[in-house]
Amino acid sequence: MTAAPAVPAPADSGLSVRDLSVVYPAGRGAAPLTAVDAVSLDVPRGQILALLGASGSGKSSLLRAVAGLEDIAVGTITWDGHDVVPVPVHRRGFGLMFQDGQLFPFRDVAGNIAYGLAGLPRPEQARRVEEVLDVVGLPGYGDRAVTTLSGGQAQRVVLARALAPRPRLLLLDEPLSALDRALREQLATDLRAILKAQGTTALYVTHDQDEAMTVADRVGVMEAGRLLRVDTPERLWADPGSARVARFLGFGPLLDADAAARLGWSGLLEGRPGELLALAPGALTAYAVGGAGAGADGAIGARGGASVRVPVTAVGMRGGQRVIGVELAGESVVAVLAPDGAEPVQAGQEVKVQLDSRRTAVVRA
Known part of the structure; x- marks a missing residue:
């Protein structure tokens, strides 16, 4: 390069x-x-x-x-x-x-x-x-x-x-x-x-x-x-x-057009053929299924991203916040767990994650 x-x-x-x-x-x-x-x-x-x-x-x-x-x-x-x-x-x-x-x-x-x-x-x-x-x-x-x-x-x-x-x-x-x-x-x-x-x-x-x-x-x-x-x-x-x-810098996953489309985020790559959608740390907020905040599956939230259902792989704390590992496009990614009053999530449970499009970048492959 x-x-x-x-x-x-x-x-x-x-x-x-x-x-x-x-x-x-x-x-x-x-x-x-x-x-x-x-x-x-x-x-x-x-x-x-x-x-x-x-x-x-x-x-x-x-x-x-x-x-x-x-x-x-x-x-x-x-x-x-x-x-x-x-x-x-x-x-x-x-x-x-x-x-x-x-x-x-x-x-x-x-x-x-x-x-x-x-x-x-x-x-x-x-x-x-x-x-x-x-x-x-x-x-x-x-x-x-x-x-x-x-x-x-x-x-x-x-x-x-x-x-x-x-x-x-x-x-x-x-x-x-x-x-x-x-x-x-x-x-x-x-x-x-x-x-x-x-x-x-x-x-x-x-x-x-x-x-x-x-x-x-x-x-x-x-x-x-x-x-x-x-x-x-x-x-x-x-x-x-x-x-x-x-x-x-810690961005990940890096999604090609097909992966972004499957997650409902293809609009963020519009007009950028051959490039990748990179998620910065903190780009994902997780909500317990049935909890408030994420809306319907695939719905575009106020921050510009769609919510999708994904499995939880790990649960922990980071910087005083409850965080979880989730499986997304074949990678384990950290998401911040929203304090919405729901029961604590556990590994193996399914959650909804909401993407904050302001914490993404489009990069060359």
């Missing part, structure tokens, strides 16, 4: 990557591995771009190539129109933040942050350390031992250290993945606020789509070394573009 064209940025503004490939040499009995395959993207100044993909998709290899930590097979990397490929890592002016921040245990918080400020006079170092500690929400922590910090505090110190030299581009590789979900969600929100307040240009790598959508202005989806699509979080959800991107 041809990668979606990146929106061009001005040649003198920020990061530009063109037709970049990273190929790892052959090992014993193995062919060379193309980790990044002809990727082009732009990150204008002050913008945050997240690269989203499963393990092995090439997102970290791409970030490391931009940093100068991986050799490139072909392609260009420029900043403000100037080639940075021949520039050593320490002279690119790019900051790095990884999952394992690798704080120095023998230095206090201030000493860790000041590590990248060695060229400045000590009074100026101290002022900058205080500034970035305030920015990341840890004022007064300079003399704390890093071994006494919580996981979230330690990552804030790592971020402060990365921001201290005022990098022109910040590269973040899975910076929150070692934290528990609640803390990760809070820090993702804080991280975006910090980066935007500082006007930091950032390339952010993660496998967590909620994190990517929270932090970034634009999100790129990678698979097998290719950049499949880049867009804002809102437009990416509204129009994934292809079945591969839709599946990665």
Whole structure:
């Protein structure tokens, strides 16, 4: 599949990557591995771009190539129109933040942050350390031992250290993945606020789509070394573009014209021959048969979809809501169970599901 064209940025503004490939040499009995395959993207100044993909998709290899930590097979990397490929890592002016921040245990918080400020006079170092500690929400922590910090505090110190030299581009590789979900969600929100307040240009790598959508202005989806699509979080959800991107984002099932017609939803594919109707998470609401809300079988509800009868495969809770698994077009799909006062449903029981057409997309096969 041809990668979606990146929106061009001005040649003198920020990061530009063109037709970049990273190929790892052959090992014993193995062919060379193309980790990044002809990727082009732009990150204008002050913008945050997240690269989203499963393990092995090439997102970290791409970030490391931009940093100068991986050799490139072909392609260009420029900043403000100037080639940075021949520039050593320490002279690119790019900051790095990884999952394992690798704080120095023998230095206090201030000493860790000041590590990248060695060229400045000590009074100026101290002022900058205080500034970035305030920015990341840890004022007064300079003399704390890093071994006494919580996981979230330690990552804030790592971020402060990365921001201290005022990098022109910040590269973040899975910076929150070692934290528990609640803390990760809070820090993702804080991280975006910090980066935007500082006007930091950032390339952010993660496998967590909620994190990517929270932090970034634009999100790129990678698979097998290719950049499949880049867009804002809102437009990416509204129009994934292809079945591969839709599946990665959690859409499903993906219905062809025949399957959609059997369920009474063919009108949503009208005028789109050969394409697929993709159901986003939360597109289905389930009602106990005989309960209020879904109307007659096949009836079009207020949200634009028809209700159909399907068997229940599982029952559970998710995010404080009662959800059920149902069998639809040969796939198991999660539906939210409407609280209509009926008796709790059980596996094997039949329910009606109502489709919210606003939570669907039409995508290329």
